[in-house]
Amino acid sequence: MSDDPIVQMTGIRKDFTGVRALDGVDFTLRPGEIHAVMGENGAGKSTLIKVLTGVHTPDAGEIRLDGRPVRFHSPGAAQAAGISTVYQEVNLTDNLSVAENLFAGREPRLGPFINFRAMRRKAKALLDDIGIELNVAAPLSSYSIAMQQLVAISRAVDIEAKVLILDEPTSSLDRDEVNVLLGVMRRLAAKGTAMVFISHFLDQVYDIADRMTVLRNGQLVGEWTTAELPESELIGHMLGREAATLEQIERTAAAHHAAEEEPLMEVTGLGRRGSIAPYDLRVRRGEVVGLAGLLGSGRTETVRLIAGADRADSGKLRFDGKAVNGHNPRTASARGIAFCPENRKTEGLVGDLSVAENMILAMQASRGWARSIPVARRDKLVAEFIEKLDIRPGDPDMPVKNLSGGNQQKVLLARWMLIEPKLLILDEPTRGIDVGAKADIQRLVAELSSDGMAVLFVSAELDEVTRLSDRIAVLRDRELVAVLESEADMTTERIVDTIVSGGREA
């Protein structure tokens, strides 16, 4: 291994409309090494990769490739310079054949015409070399997503890249397929290809990576060799401790549920293939249940089944004493299950509509279009919630897209509080919002549960989970591995231990 870095990024800064996604991040990649970039959602991994691959241009900082400063303005330019990328989503065209996907844009030709025979031969040889055997003339769509991903990787490998970036390439692969991929990576590393590896499967990272760079909230936490960073320390670095001092939330409500009371919600064996393994979970009235786990551990998938956003393919759900069948968001809301999804912009709010309209959307949906909420009542409710949640600016007619993230989250919360649900599901309600709004939302969750509402709370921040929750469900690798119940277990250390051990030890 040579010591001259092939890629050297220094002081990279990238802003998106007032948000600093990357703040002075350094990153060094050496030839022949496999370098993992680690961090939670929003830590800046994707942005860093996209700066390197020319999708984004940095606002400050320098990128050097082979010692020369470079600036890529498109993915094509980065590819031409020898930086090749495989994304989490298979970025191939599945209407074309395997061989065509491998060689699209650089097909072997005879004069102006594509030489299909040579292309198929080369494709076969390439896949042989990687260690997979497919009918290269068959359309890509006739293979599983996992196999398509391996084809994408083969394509990237064949482009003779100096730098190969693998952004969550393993999320759809099974164990055998992962082994093939890791084998390919080792061979490439031996040939001197530098690789950036992003994965939320820690065992894979520890299996293959030589070095790790950890990011959190757009900032560099540090760079370590894999050997010198134990798993529990890594998780600590990724999840971090809340820097800002948030006031201690008074949690008194939890004490007074009688344990024998029938739970509000009881889930047995609920699951969905390829998304979350069957799990059991109970939530009582007035209780806050936190869901903790790393990115990709199945946190979101767990709550989406309960909310009816995705259809479960196994298991039973009992809610409020009744068995629930044929669950969808509309029937869920009618039963009193409210769901604030993870992605406010694409799944939560309607950006063009006003604050008031976004607030009353769920209530109106439950009444049907013909029975409009009377204007006076609507104005009163909206004004009440704007004040109660301290939404700023407090103009009910402003398009919600013009609000800051924290205030948008409050609008979404208000939407569901208006229908007075029995169970409120919050998926990462405090991600990407300012500290003030974060404290407001945490206080609100505590308040609601004191009033008897059950809350399911997903968060990537362990401090937040431990501060708010009465019980904590811990997830790892798309499986619910443990439910921490006792007061003594409600610590971030205990959660990290559970994630590392997979809940297997006593």
Add this chain to the structure above:
Amino acid sequence: MNTYAKRLMWPVIILVALIVVNIAATGIDFIIPTVNDGRLGGAFVNILRRSAPLLLIALGMTLVIATKGIDLSVGAVYAIGAAIACQMIIEAPDQTALGLVFGAVALALVVTAVIGAWNGVMVAYFGVQPIVATLILMIAGRGIAQLITGGQIPKVQDASPFTELGRGSFLAVPLPIWIAALMLIAIALLTRKTALGMLLESVGGNPEASRLAGIRSKGITVLVYLVCSLCAGLAGLIGAANLGSADANNGGLWIELDAILAVVIGGTALLGGRFFLLGTAIGVMIIGTLDDTIINVGLSSQWQFTAKAIVVFVVALLQSPEFRGWILKPFKRQPDAPAPEPAPAEEVLAK
């Protein structure tokens, strides 16, 4: 100034400018209504009267476009509506019977409503893209209209009360203007006094968020295609009544394109979301006035198409953020300071 007024500002300015050009070319008579035989007349009133069918269709189209859809079949539905009513009337022994006329109008409206519901079902339940689903009737619809009329152009007697629908007047105001204005008010009430308008904008603005909020979007989608088709049928009746005949080949030809244009001029984006009925009405008046303006400034009527092409081109480019960015590049200032509050970040950060 609120957003609604801001959206309407440009269409209104264009309309006023067109009117001013016409007044300059032909005198103040252009805008002043005259009264002949107890009926309102004059150039501008005639423009409104002639634009009534287009307004009806454009109103329905506005709702469809608000849901991120489009309805290409309205021109064909126009022809079908006209054909049904005229054919039923000419086949009757007494074309002047009032009951017959009502029956013919009712039948035409029911059939066009069913066609609209079919379009809606294709889109909402079969998951066919709106442009594809409505293309079928755009292609076949005129054939169906021909089938109804037997390939002839049915001519309704001038004495039949049916022609009043296009030529008559009530309180001195031509009936087509009444019908179109009433429909504008009815649709405005339907969408703004109930929650339909808001739910439409929600479904068009963000379908996934709407689903998770528990909105029944399928029923709403079918309803708007039904309303749109019904409006097209009604427009066909007015057009046929005005001419006293139903021309299956040329009745309402390209009216779907004019309607889409009017909606876009009126400030409703083709990508769905917020819709502006009043903006659409102004858009229709702009298109209607444009046709007269071309004649009044001394250009031949062949310029109408060319002028329309230019309008579509300009509107399409102005609605394109890429184009605005490109054309405004030299004038753009650097942003002074980062926004004081952190703006939503997850979109750019999420994978």
Add this chain to the structure above:
Amino acid sequence: MSTHQLTERPSRSTLFDGLTRYIPISATVALLIALYLGGVANYPNFDNPQVVAKLFIDNAPLLVIAVGMTFVILSGGIDLSVGSVMAFSTMACAWLTVEAGIAAPVALVLVLAFGTAWGLLIGAVIHYFDVQPFIATLVGLFLFRGLTLQISDTDVSMREIEFFQWGMTHVDFGNVRDGGFWLPYLSFVAFAVVIIAFVVLHYTRFGRGVYAVGGSEQSALLMGLPVARTKIGVYAVSGFCAALAGILAAFATKSANPLANVGAELDAIAAVVIGGTLLTGGAGFVLGTVAGVMVWGMLNTLIAFQGNLSSWWARIVMGILLLAFILLQRVLARSGEKRRT
């Protein structure tokens, strides 16, 4: 180092896959044969080879614009301007030769160059300004109809121009009176267009790029394919084809009608879809388009033989076929989605 070898068989056998891929086109061909046999059984002289030959005479211009439309639809776009561009080209031929007195071959080259340039322009607007193809090409629909009417609002005859006799020059196959048939030169031009389109779509990088862009523009971009060139290219092809179709129409009728070909874009779209091309792009064949155009021609021929039926029946049947094909494609697409998850 692990030398694990992974094998996966396609989820469908190649044979089965071939079948699903070819279901729409097979249905079209079967329909075509059924229509032909139905005609032979019911009408005397329908089995005359000239009946089939006539399909390629009357529909040569439609075939050419449908081929151009196939490129556009395969890439995921749509071109509404072809009918107007075609009428404009015919009119431009007439005006350039009759009024301006330019030599006919020069006029043809000018018209073809103009059609291609228009396609390049509108393709650039669609790609760089992200204007919806539907709206951008609507401009062409209005503009060229308007320009055509401005050149002349009545028919212009090109009978005086010697050169326009060339297109209808007969080529005899066998004895025309006795089991043979004839085709004019312009049909061979249309055949040439089909063959070139087939070769380009299936055997060149540009052609495969059209499929890739239609399959997923985002992926094509990330794979480093020249998406801009491909997207602009398909509209240039369509513009060229529309201009060429206008020239063929000039050859066929030797006159230019300002209101000719209204709605030709719809006929072309219908032919392409009935020929098995997915309206959402990425899948289809140019030979399917030929079959689609032949179905359209065959329907019209049957109606002509029947004598007492109007031509609008062809439109209605096309609409029904279109509906059937769109629903069939939905079903195939849904079963595809199911299979993959």
